[in-house]
Amino acid sequence: MKTWYHSWRAAIRIARRDAWRAKGRSSLVLAMIALPIVGVSAADVTLRSSELSTEQRIERTLGAADAQLSDSGMNGVPILQPPDGEGYTTVEEFENSGPPEGKTDIRKALPAGSTMLSDTEGNAKLRTTHGLLATEVRELKASDPIAKGIMALTQGRFPQKSDEVAATTHFLKESGHKVGAKLTARGFDREYRIVGAYELPSSLKTNQVNFLPGAFLAPYDKVAEKAGQRGGGASTTYLVDTKSSFTWNMVQQANTKGVVVKSRAVLLDPPPKSEVPIYERSGWGSFETSSAGQAAALAAAATVVGLAILEICLLAGPAFAVGARRSRRQLGLVGANGGARSHIRAIVLAGGLVIGVAAAVIGTVLGLLLTLALQSTLEGWMGQRFGSLDIRPLELLGIALLAVFTGVMAALVPAITSSRQSVLASLTGRRGVRKSSRVLPVIGLVAILLGGTIALYGSTKSDQIVLVGAGSGLAELGIIALTPALVGLFGRFGRFLPLSPRLALRDAVRNRGRTAPAVAAVLAAVAGTVAVATYAASDDAKFKAEYHAQLPHGAAYVQVHEGGGRDVPSVRATVAKHLPVAVQADVDRIVVGDTNCSLYSYGKGCGYYEVVVPPAHECPLWKADPANPESTPADKYTKAERRKLSQDWRCKDGGAGAPGENVMVGDGKLLTVLGINDPAAEKALSEGKIVSLDRRYVDSGKAGAGGKVGIRLISDTEAAEKAQQEGKKVPGEIKSFDAYQMPESTKGYGVSLIVAPATVKAAALKTIPLGAYYSTEKMPSSEQAQRLDGQLDKTGAEVNLHIERGYVSRNNIVLLALTIFAGLITIGAAGIATGLAQADAEADLKTLAAVGAPPRVRRTLSGFQCGVVAVMGVVLGSAAGILPAIGLRMAEERQQTKWYQDALDQGYDPGTAPYFPLVLPWETFLLLLIAVPLGAALLAALVTRSRGALARREAT
Structure with a gap:
C-alpha cells in the first residue's frame, strides 16, 4: 500500500538528484538561505557565551573573597x-x-x-x-x-x-x-x-x-x-x-x-523581597522590565525575522522557478504516468526542503566554526571575555528549522504554478495562457490605503511612534502585492525605448511570474535603505543646525585654567611653533582674589565675577521675585504669554550672567581671529571701551550704539551663594565701563565681551594670562594636531586646546553601507530574474541566432533584462521608503514640540525650540537609481555567453 510517506520519499530523492545536477543554481539558493543562518547562529552562540553566570560575575568582581x-x-x-x-x-x-x-x-x-x-x-x-x-x-x-x-x-x-x-x-x-x-x-x-x-x-x-x-x-x-x-x-x-x-x-x-x-x-x-527592608521604600525594587516592554521587544524581533524570511523567499523563489521550468518535461512525465498534482507539488517543495535542510546544517556548523575562529576578535569588539562557550542545542535547532521553513516557503509558489500546468503543456514545452490575479492587486491597494492611514494617524495624532512603523510596513507589503500590476504599467514606456531595451521590458512584463518576485525583493531592500537613509540624513541636518562652532573654520584656541597662568607663555609658543599660524591674539582673564586660583575655584580666597544684566534685558519668564524667591517666575503668565515670551530675544539668548571664560582681555587681533572686520570696534578698543558681542549686557542693546557694561566682583562666595538662595541681590563691587555694541548678526563664537588690557589696568582689576587665539593659513592636518598634543603634554600643564574643523557628519559611513547593501540585493535579485529570463527565452534566443542575429544580441538583451528589473525595483522601493521616514520625523517633531510647550506651560526653561528638518539623501538616490541598475546591467552582460548552441527540434 502506497502512502504519503512513499510519495514524499520519492519526491525527496528526485529533488536531491536535481539539486546535485544543477549545482550552480542549488549553490546560489543554498547560500541565500545559509548566510542568514550563519549570522544568526553565530550571534546566538556569541551572545549566550558573553552572558556571565552569577558565579562568573562574582569572581570578576570579588575574586575569591566572601x-x-x-x-x-x-x-x-x-x-x-x-x-x-x-x-x-x-x-x-x-x-x-x-x-x-x-x-x-x-x-x-x-x-x-x-x-x-x-x-x-x-x-x-x-x-x-x-x-x-x-x-x-x-x-x-x-x-x-x-x-x-x-x-x-x-x-x-x-x-x-x-x-x-x-x-x-x-x-x-x-x-x-x-x-x-x-x-x-x-x-x-x-x-x-x-x-x-x-x-x-x-x-x-x-x-x-x-x-x-x-x-x-x-x-x-x-x-x-x-x-x-x-x-x-x-x-x-x-x-x-x-x-x-x-x-x-x-x-x-x-x-x-x-x-x-x-x-x-x-x-x-x-x-525574598519580604526580608529586604529597603524595598518598602518608594522607588526601590520597581525597576523590573514590564511585560509591555518585553512584548514590544518580542514584536520587534518577530517583525525583523518575518521581513528577513520574506526577503529570502522573494530572492530564492525565482531560482526555484528556474529549476521547475527546466524540469517541466520531467514533471510532465510524472503526470503522464499517473502522478497527481499533489505529487508534482511535492517534488518542487521537496527541492526547497532538501536545500533548506542543507542550508540549515551548513549554516549552523559554519556559524559555530566562525564563532570559534573569531572568538578573540569578538571578545575584543565586546570588550570582555566569554564566560564559557555556551552552545544551546534547542536554540540552534530552532534557527535551523527557520532555514528549512524558509526553503519550503520559497518553493511554495513555484510548486503551485508547476502543478497547475497541463501534462501536454509540460511535455511539449508550451507555456499556455496565464492570466494575472485580479484579487492580489485589490488586496495590495487595500493594504496600502490602510497602512498609509495608520502611519498618518501615528505621525499626527497618536503618541505611539510604533504605529508609524507598523503602518509603513503594512503599506510596503501592499506595494509588494501590487508589484505584478505595477510591472505591467512599466510596459507602457516600452514604445519610447530602442529595440533591445524594448524587448527586455516587454519580456519582463509578459512574464510577471518571474519578474514580480525579483522586483519585490529589490523593492523591499531599497525601501528599507531609503527609509533609514532619509531619516539619517534628516537627523544629520538637525545635528548640523544645532552645532555651534567655537571658532571660524580652521582657527584654534588654547587655554590654561590652572596654575596662575605661569605655564601660558610656553604653551603659546608651542602652539605657534607647530601650527601654520597667521595671526596670534594673546588673551588674559580677570581674577578676583588669589591669582593662583583656577578658573573654576570658588573656595577660600578665590572669588569670581559676573557680568551685570540690565533689568530691562532680563527674561521675564525667569526673573526671580525677591519678595517670593520660592515661586516660579513664569507662574504669573498665561500659557499663551509664556509661548510668546519664549520667542523673545531676551529669553532665547540664555540666562543671566556670562561665565568667566567668555570675557576676554585682549586687543584688536582677537577681532581678526574671530573674523570680525569692524573698524569701529577696533577704534572702541583703542579708546578704552568694552566691545560687546552679546546685546544682553549693554544697557542700550542697540548695534553700533554706546552704553554701559557692569562687571560685579564677588569676593565673598558664601555670602553670594546665600543671597542667590534667598533671591536677593548678590553683594559685590560693580565696575562700570563704556561699551560698544556689535551688530546682532556678528558671531562671537562664545566670546561675550572683549576688554583692552589698558582698560583693565585703569580699573585696577587683576589679570593673569589665559591663553591665545590663532587664525591659520590652512586647516591643520591630523599629523600636526597629534604632534602638537604631544608637545603640549611635555609642558605638564592642564591645556584646553581646540581646533575648529566644523561639523563632521556621523552618518556618511552608515549611508554608504546601506547603499552598498541595497546595491548587492538589487544586483542579486536582478541577476536571478535574468537567469530565469534566459531559461524561459532560450527558444527565442536560438531563433534569433538562426535568422542571423549578431552574437552580441544575447549579451545585450541579458544586460537590459537585468537593468530593467533593477530600475523597476529601485524606483518602486524609493517611493515606498520615503513614507516611513516622513512619518517618523513628523511624529518625533510633534512629540518634542509637545514636551517643549508643556515645559513652558509648567514654568520650566525648556531651552531651544525643537528643530526637525526633512532632508532627502540625493546622493544615495542617485547611486541607487543610476549606478546600481547600470552596474547590474553591465555585470549581466559580461557574464552572459555571446553564442548559444543551436539545438535540434525535439520530436513530437
Whole structure:
C-alpha cells in the first residue's frame, strides 16, 4: 500500500538528484538561505557565551573573597541596601538637612577572624612614549589569593615591591610601553618598573596600572595638591575573607554601622523581597522590565525575522522557478504516468526542503566554526571575555528549522504554478495562457490605503511612534502585492525605448511570474535603505543646525585654567611653533582674589565675577521675585504669554550672567581671529571701551550704539551663594565701563565681551594670562594636531586646546553601507530574474541566432533584462521608503514640540525650540537609481555567453 510517506520519499530523492545536477543554481539558493543562518547562529552562540553566570560575575568582581565592603561616607549612620549592594539609603529620612558626612570605621563591621585586603582606585596622568595618558590607577595586591580572578595575568608577574607595577595590555598598546620599561607620572619624580601585563576579563579596553597598596596614590595626591593640580580622587573598598559565608543577617548588621556590603553568599542566594527592608521604600525594587516592554521587544524581533524570511523567499523563489521550468518535461512525465498534482507539488517543495535542510546544517556548523575562529576578535569588539562557550542545542535547532521553513516557503509558489500546468503543456514545452490575479492587486491597494492611514494617524495624532512603523510596513507589503500590476504599467514606456531595451521590458512584463518576485525583493531592500537613509540624513541636518562652532573654520584656541597662568607663555609658543599660524591674539582673564586660583575655584580666597544684566534685558519668564524667591517666575503668565515670551530675544539668548571664560582681555587681533572686520570696534578698543558681542549686557542693546557694561566682583562666595538662595541681590563691587555694541548678526563664537588690557589696568582689576587665539593659513592636518598634543603634554600643564574643523557628519559611513547593501540585493535579485529570463527565452534566443542575429544580441538583451528589473525595483522601493521616514520625523517633531510647550506651560526653561528638518539623501538616490541598475546591467552582460548552441527540434 502506497502512502504519503512513499510519495514524499520519492519526491525527496528526485529533488536531491536535481539539486546535485544543477549545482550552480542549488549553490546560489543554498547560500541565500545559509548566510542568514550563519549570522544568526553565530550571534546566538556569541551572545549566550558573553552572558556571565552569577558565579562568573562574582569572581570578576570579588575574586575569591566572601564579601566586598565599602564606606557609605555617612559617618556610620545606619543604612539600608538591596541584596546586590547597588545603591543604599539611610534608615532615618533627613528632610531639611542632608545626612551627616564622614568616614566609617569598616573594621567594626568585620566578623571575627576575617582577613581584609584593600582595593583602591583613582586616576592619574602617566607619561607614555607619545606624551601623557589619563589612566585608571588601582592599588591592589593582585598576587594575594583573595584577589584571584579579578585580574588575569598574561605576561610577567604582579608587582611585589613598591616600585613595581603591572599594566593592562590595552594600556601597554596605547602607551607604547612594554614589560620591563620604566613608568612615571606627570609632576611626580618617582620611577616604577613594569613587571607584568594583565587584563580585566570584563573590561578589556580599560587603561589601568596596578600598584601595591599605598605605593602611588597617596604621595601623588600630595604632590598634585602642592602644585595646585587635581589629585587622583581615590576611593577604597575592602575584600574580605571570612573563612565561611557572609550571610544576609551579617550584611544587615554591617549596614547598621554605615557599611555597604556585596556578599558572595547573598548574590548566589538572594533573600525574598519580604526580608529586604529597603524595598518598602518608594522607588526601590520597581525597576523590573514590564511585560509591555518585553512584548514590544518580542514584536520587534518577530517583525525583523518575518521581513528577513520574506526577503529570502522573494530572492530564492525565482531560482526555484528556474529549476521547475527546466524540469517541466520531467514533471510532465510524472503526470503522464499517473502522478497527481499533489505529487508534482511535492517534488518542487521537496527541492526547497532538501536545500533548506542543507542550508540549515551548513549554516549552523559554519556559524559555530566562525564563532570559534573569531572568538578573540569578538571578545575584543565586546570588550570582555566569554564566560564559557555556551552552545544551546534547542536554540540552534530552532534557527535551523527557520532555514528549512524558509526553503519550503520559497518553493511554495513555484510548486503551485508547476502543478497547475497541463501534462501536454509540460511535455511539449508550451507555456499556455496565464492570466494575472485580479484579487492580489485589490488586496495590495487595500493594504496600502490602510497602512498609509495608520502611519498618518501615528505621525499626527497618536503618541505611539510604533504605529508609524507598523503602518509603513503594512503599506510596503501592499506595494509588494501590487508589484505584478505595477510591472505591467512599466510596459507602457516600452514604445519610447530602442529595440533591445524594448524587448527586455516587454519580456519582463509578459512574464510577471518571474519578474514580480525579483522586483519585490529589490523593492523591499531599497525601501528599507531609503527609509533609514532619509531619516539619517534628516537627523544629520538637525545635528548640523544645532552645532555651534567655537571658532571660524580652521582657527584654534588654547587655554590654561590652572596654575596662575605661569605655564601660558610656553604653551603659546608651542602652539605657534607647530601650527601654520597667521595671526596670534594673546588673551588674559580677570581674577578676583588669589591669582593662583583656577578658573573654576570658588573656595577660600578665590572669588569670581559676573557680568551685570540690565533689568530691562532680563527674561521675564525667569526673573526671580525677591519678595517670593520660592515661586516660579513664569507662574504669573498665561500659557499663551509664556509661548510668546519664549520667542523673545531676551529669553532665547540664555540666562543671566556670562561665565568667566567668555570675557576676554585682549586687543584688536582677537577681532581678526574671530573674523570680525569692524573698524569701529577696533577704534572702541583703542579708546578704552568694552566691545560687546552679546546685546544682553549693554544697557542700550542697540548695534553700533554706546552704553554701559557692569562687571560685579564677588569676593565673598558664601555670602553670594546665600543671597542667590534667598533671591536677593548678590553683594559685590560693580565696575562700570563704556561699551560698544556689535551688530546682532556678528558671531562671537562664545566670546561675550572683549576688554583692552589698558582698560583693565585703569580699573585696577587683576589679570593673569589665559591663553591665545590663532587664525591659520590652512586647516591643520591630523599629523600636526597629534604632534602638537604631544608637545603640549611635555609642558605638564592642564591645556584646553581646540581646533575648529566644523561639523563632521556621523552618518556618511552608515549611508554608504546601506547603499552598498541595497546595491548587492538589487544586483542579486536582478541577476536571478535574468537567469530565469534566459531559461524561459532560450527558444527565442536560438531563433534569433538562426535568422542571423549578431552574437552580441544575447549579451545585450541579458544586460537590459537585468537593468530593467533593477530600475523597476529601485524606483518602486524609493517611493515606498520615503513614507516611513516622513512619518517618523513628523511624529518625533510633534512629540518634542509637545514636551517643549508643556515645559513652558509648567514654568520650566525648556531651552531651544525643537528643530526637525526633512532632508532627502540625493546622493544615495542617485547611486541607487543610476549606478546600481547600470552596474547590474553591465555585470549581466559580461557574464552572459555571446553564442548559444543551436539545438535540434525535439520530436513530437
